Amino acid sequence: xSSKFDTKCLEASPVDQVSVDCQPKAASxxxxxxxxxxxxxxxxxxxxxKLTHTDEEGRATMVDVGGKPDSxxxxxxxxxVRLGEKAFGMVRQNQVKKxxxxxxxxxxxxxxxxxxxxxxxxxxxxxxNHVEVSLSLDEARYAVVIHSSCxxxxxxxxxxxxxTAASLAALTVYDMCKAVTHDIVIEEVKLLSKTGGQRxxxxxx
Numbered sequence: 001x002s003s004k005f006d007t008k009c010l011e012a013s014p015v016d017q018v019s020v021d022c023q024p025k026a027a028s029x030x031x032x033x034x035x036x037x038x039x040x041x042x043x044x045x046x047x048x049x050k051l052t053h054t055d056e057e058g059r060a061t062m063v064d065v066g067g068k069p070d071s072x073x074x075x076x077x078x079x080x081v082r083l084g085e086k087a088f089g090m091v092r093q094n095q096v097k098k099x100x101x102x103x104x105x106x107x108x109x110x111x112x113x114x115x116x117x118x119x120x121x122x123x124x125x126x127x128x129n130h131v132e133v134s135l136s137l138d139e140a141r142y143a144v145v146i147h148s149s150c151x152x153x154x155x156x157x158x159x160x161x162x163x164t165a166a167s168l169a170a171l172t173v174y175d176m177c178k179a180v181t182h183d184i185v186i187e188e189v190k191l192l193s194k195t196g197g198q199r200x201x202x203x204x205x
Contacts, residue, residue, distance in 0.1 A: 073196030076149040077162035079170040080141070082185040087177045088142035098176045102135045102144070105172040109133035112168030113150055113161040123160050126152050133165050135173075144173050147192075157197050163189065 083091065091101045098104075110131045117125040130151040138145050148165035150158040170186045177184060193203045 070154055071196045072151070072153050073157045073194070074149065074151045075157060075159040075162040075194040076147065076192040077159075077166040078148070078188060078190055078192055079146045079166040079186060080138075080188040081144045081146070081170050081173045082187065083142050083144065083173075083177055084181055084183055085142050087180040087184065088137070088139070088144075090180060091144065091173075091177065092137055092139075096176055097179065101173055101176040104176060105144075105146070105169040106133045106135055108172035109146065109148055109165040109169030113148065113165035116161045116164040119164060120160055124156050126154055126156065126158060126161065128152050128158065128161060131161070131165060133169055135169065144170075146170055146173075157194055159191055159194050162194075163191060 087096075090096050094100055110133050112119070113128060113131045113133075117123045128150055131148070132150075133146065133148045135147075136145045137143075146166050146169045148162045148169065150161040150165065152158050152161075167186075167189055170189065174184050174186060190204065191202070193201070195201045
């Protein structure tokens with residue numbers, strides 16, 4: 001308990017990782033789906049013009065992915081937790097009474113990714129090949145910056161798993177720090193990128 005927490009151990013490994021800029025960015029109108037060169041393959045379908053989780057009568061329904069081919073799929077997401085100067089300093093010095101904020105939040109994010117189908121009603125239960133959650137400290141904003149990534153080989157994507165991982169990690173940071181202050185803001189929860197699937201790749205510019 002007396003040892004200082006080294007945030008370097010939570011930084012993502014450079015192997016098979018999505019490159020992420022930790023500096024804050026506003027939502028960009030240039031964000032778009034990036035279609036791979038299909039060559040002789042059929043053209044990649046465009047984004048759907050209707051909600052896929054509703055049937056013809058407007059009732060909620062789970063998408064049938066049984067006819068889709070298996071493919072390698074990945075997704076990356078991010079979130080930011082603004083703590084304020086006092087709570088941020090305590091997290092940096094590992095002085096929060098509940099324990100190591102960053103380590104607990106990292107594990108919570110990984111666990112959240114694995115439980116996504118139990119938290120989001122119409123999500124499929126996906127066997128994840130890999131989940132990674134990293135947290136870093138942004139002193140300029142007195143914030144914890146969270147990045148998550150998920151990978152699978154299957155018939156549906158892992159965007160929700162990556163977003164859930166980032167969200168659960170952010171909520172855990174809040175829970176660990178709320179005894180110090182309630183003036184904590186969770187923001188910029190967003191998908192950064194996704195690969196695989198019939199609708200092609202997406203990257204937030």
